[in-house]
Amino acid sequence: MKAEILAALRNKKGYVSGQELCEHLGVSRTAVWKGIQKLKSEGYQIEAVSNKGYCLISSPDVVSAEELKSIRKTVWIGKKIVYYDATDSTNIQAKHLAEEGYPHGTYVVAGRQEAGRGRRGRSWESPEHDGIFMTLLLRPDIRPKEAPMLTLVAAMAVTVAVRTMYQLPAEIKWPNDIVLHGKKICGILTEMSAEIDSIHYVVVGIGINVSNQQFQKSIAPVATSIALEGGRQIYRAELIEAVWEQFEAYYDIFFQTRDVSGIIEAYNSYLVNMDKQVRVLDPKEPFEGIARGINGQGELMVETESGVQLVSSGEVSVRGVYGYV
Amino acid sequence: MKAEILAALRNKKGYVSGQELCEHLGVSRTAVWKGIQKLKSEGYQIEAVSNKGYCLISSPDVVSAEELKSIRKTVWIGKKIVYYDATDSTNIQAKHLAEEGYPHGTYVVAGRQEAGRGRRGRSWESPEHDGIFMTLLLRPDIRPKEAPMLTLVAAMAVTVAVRTMYQLPAEIKWPNDIVLHGKKICGILTEMSAEIDSIHYVVVGIGINVSNQQFQKSIAPVATSIALEGGRQIYRAELIEAVWEQFEAYYDIFFQTRDVSGIIEAYNSYLVNMDKQVRVLDPKEPFEGIARGINGQGELMVETESGVQLVSSGEVSVRGVYGYV
Numbered sequence: 001m002k003a004e005i006l007a008a009l010r011n012k013k014g015y016v017s018g019q020e021l022c023e024h025l026g027v028s029r030t031a032v033w034k035g036i037q038k039l040k041s042e043g044y045q046i047e048a049v050s051n052k053g054y055c056l057i058s059s060p061d062v063v064s065a066e067e068l069k070s071i072r073k074t075v076w077i078g079k080k081i082v083y084y085d086a087t088d089s090t091n092i093q094a095k096h097l098a099e100e101g102y103p104h105g106t107y108v109v110a111g112r113q114e115a116g117r118g119r120r121g122r123s124w125e126s127p128e129h130d131g132i133f134m135t136l137l138l139r140p141d142i143r144p145k146e147a148p149m150l151t152l153v154a155a156m157a158v159t160v161a162v163r164t165m166y167q168l169p170a171e172i173k174w175p176n177d178i179v180l181h182g183k184k185i186c187g188i189l190t191e192m193s194a195e196i197d198s199i200h201y202v203v204v205g206i207g208i209n210v211s212n213q214q215f216q217k218s219i220a221p222v223a224t225s226i227a228l229e230g231g232r233q234i235y236r237a238e239l240i241e242a243v244w245e246q247f248e249a250y251y252d253i254f255f256q257t258r259d260v261s262g263i264i265e266a267y268n269s270y271l272v273n274m275d276k277q278v279r280v281l282d283p284k285e286p287f288e289g290i291a292r293g294i295n296g297q298g299e300l301m302v303e304t305e306s307g308v309q310l311v312s313s314g315e316v317s318v319r320g321v322y323g324y325v
Numbered sequence: 326m327k328a329e330i331l332a333a334l335r336n337k338k339g340y341v342s343g344q345e346l347c348e349h350l351g352v353s354r355t356a357v358w359k360g361i362q363k364l365k366s367e368g369y370q371i372e373a374v375s376n377k378g379y380c381l382i383s384s385p386d387v388v389s390a391e392e393l394k395s396i397r398k399t400v401w402i403g404k405k406i407v408y409y410d411a412t413d414s415t416n417i418q419a420k421h422l423a424e425e426g427y428p429h430g431t432y433v434v435a436g437r438q439e440a441g442r443g444r445r446g447r448s449w450e451s452p453e454h455d456g457i458f459m460t461l462l463l464r465p466d467i468r469p470k471e472a473p474m475l476t477l478v479a480a481m482a483v484t485v486a487v488r489t490m491y492q493l494p495a496e497i498k499w500p501n502d503i504v505l506h507g508k509k510i511c512g513i514l515t516e517m518s519a520e521i522d523s524i525h526y527v528v529v530g531i532g533i534n535v536s537n538q539q540f541q542k543s544i545a546p547v548a549t550s551i552a553l554e555g556g557r558q559i560y561r562a563e564l565i566e567a568v569w570e571q572f573e574a575y576y577d578i579f580f581q582t583r584d585v586s587g588i589i590e591a592y593n594s595y596l597v598n599m600d601k602q603v604r605v606l607d608p609k610e611p612f613e614g615i616a617r618g619i620n621g622q623g624e625l626m627v628e629t630e631s632g633v634q635l636v637s638s639g640e641v642s643v644r645g646v647y648g649y650v
Contacts, residue, residue: 119520119522119523144469144470144517144519145469145470147521148521148522151521175521189520190520190521191518191519191520191521191525192469192518192519192521193516193517193518194469194516194517194519195444195514195515195516196472196473196476196500196515196516196517197444197473197637198444200516312522
């Protein structure tokens with residue numbers, strides 16, 4: 001109900017009469033009034049003028065399912081949205097929902113994570129209200145070996161959304177970090193449950209540092225937030241919606257060919273490592289070279305003295321020779 | 326306690342005195358007596374002779390954790406064994422145990438499966454007492470793309486165990502079926518939970534038709550059991566133990582190189598499709614050719630008019646051009 005009222009207020013410029021809301025939603029004036037009061041109590045500024053109706057003046061920076069549903073413009077992402085005030089990790093919850101049969105496109109969002117995780121079990125700082133913690137559930141008809149490329153799809157989505165919304169020069173640190181001015185604002189953690197030849201489901205977790213003003217000492221040199229880098233008027237729900245809109249667009253391109261051949265040029269234009277010296281932390285034998293962008297399989301092409309090495313997404317880490325990126 | 330008494334009775338030829346059992350197990354004579362009574366009630370024939378002690382005459386065909394522990398000879402498989410009289414599917418249970426933190430080498434075994442599954446969600450007939458339904462939990466430090474080869478490791482283990490125990494000509498139908506005289510006696514279902522670059526865990530489910538006397542009409546033409554093909558005196562627990570012993574041996578070889586290069590020759594010698602005409606049911610474009618065995622990556626090499634095609638484990642199905650195999 002709240003989500004529908006919010007959406008109705010948002011969809012109409014100016015005032016919406018109580019009568020219109022009743023008819024549109026098929027409920028009583030009392031129900032509408034109660035919904036409006038509930039929204040106000042949550043921080044929505046709603047003006048009520050007699051003979052004119054209601055007008056949404058401003059929204060609080062919340063990421064509730066109602067808020068997200070009311071601004072939803074995506075086609076298939078977010079038909080189901082599951083919100084937690086606090087949870088262990090949105091990836092863990094998304095995997096539970098997957099086992100319970102939730103559909104392709106469902107996403108989980110949390111106000112706070114108590115056990116946020118990065119790749120290989122590393123922890124991810126998840127302070128309340130300062131960040132976006134969300135995970136998309138996918139049930140794609142692709143092969144397990146194609147799943148790593150979904151990390152690249154997500155990286156494109158976040159990068160383009162941040163650039164569009166805040167005019168900030170977000171860049172991709174292959175394969176799964178987004179950086180602003182050389183420091184990390186976003187990490188992506190893709191996990192899958194699969195048979196050998198077919199995927200049960202994939203979860204794509206996205207953590208974004210939005211309004212953090214400081215970081216723990218250990219990560220402070222390499223971490224930053226959108227706010228710290230100059231982002232203004234950041235409504236997390238809007239950013240979430242923008243990320244999913246971009247995700248749908250890049251996912252479509254990916255899904256046509258089941259590879260990232262259709263986004264190579266765009267991806268490489270945002271690649272912070274592009275044409276830079278990188279160190280590939282191959283567990284067998286680390287090596288250095290010049291990053292020359294990704295190929296259609298999402299592998300990083302690294303030019304070394306002995307030729308071009310293809311680095312598989314995620315098998316190794318890549319570090320800039322000079323500093324984090 | 327029961328498992329320890331059983332093991333003690335098995336490890337000694339002839340009689341074991343009650344006193345020996347007490348000392349060996351560090352418990353009272355009453356406790357030993359109770360354990361013996363419990364075992365008898367479960368179908369173990371135990372002779373008790375005064376002044377001599379106890380002697381195990383025969384064991385019932387049970388697959389309880391106690392029985393399996395008492396005959397265990399493996400090194401790391403089965404340090405933990407979880408038994409269910411009945412369960413939905415041993416793969417599902419093994420995945421639950423994995424999430425709960427059970428260690429590498431744990432295995433699940435069930436008397437009966439109520440929702441046994443084969444690849445891609447196909448059902449697997451799991452009548453009580455007629456079969457072996459078990460799943461091994463692995464936490465190998467390998468890459469997701471290497472996991473498919475564990476199916477081949479399991480196929481080798483079952484094939485060699487059946488051959489050794491019952492002198493029956495078990496053969497492998499690449500990649501995940503075992504056949505006797507051209508009909509299926511065993512299917513293997515390998516599943517994994519993984520990040521893009523690292524495995525959380527793998528479960529290897531093995532279903533074996535042991536003493537089935539008949540099958541549902543729909544699968545009767547292609548299914549058989551060890552008993553139907555001439556196997557005698559089949560104690561399921563012994564076969565389970567034999568499979569895991571073989572699994573450990575072939576897993577060691579696999580793990581050294583993280584591929585199946587060390588078992589190519591042995592595998593191909595059991596390959597029912599070897600040098601036969603096969604039809605590769607590639608979803609894009611089915612084709613026919615002569616199967617020439619696996620390579621070190623576990624791919625099936627199929628010789629066609631336009632050269633040798635490598636068929637990745639599990640991406641496609643392979644059928645004999647003449648009949649099931």
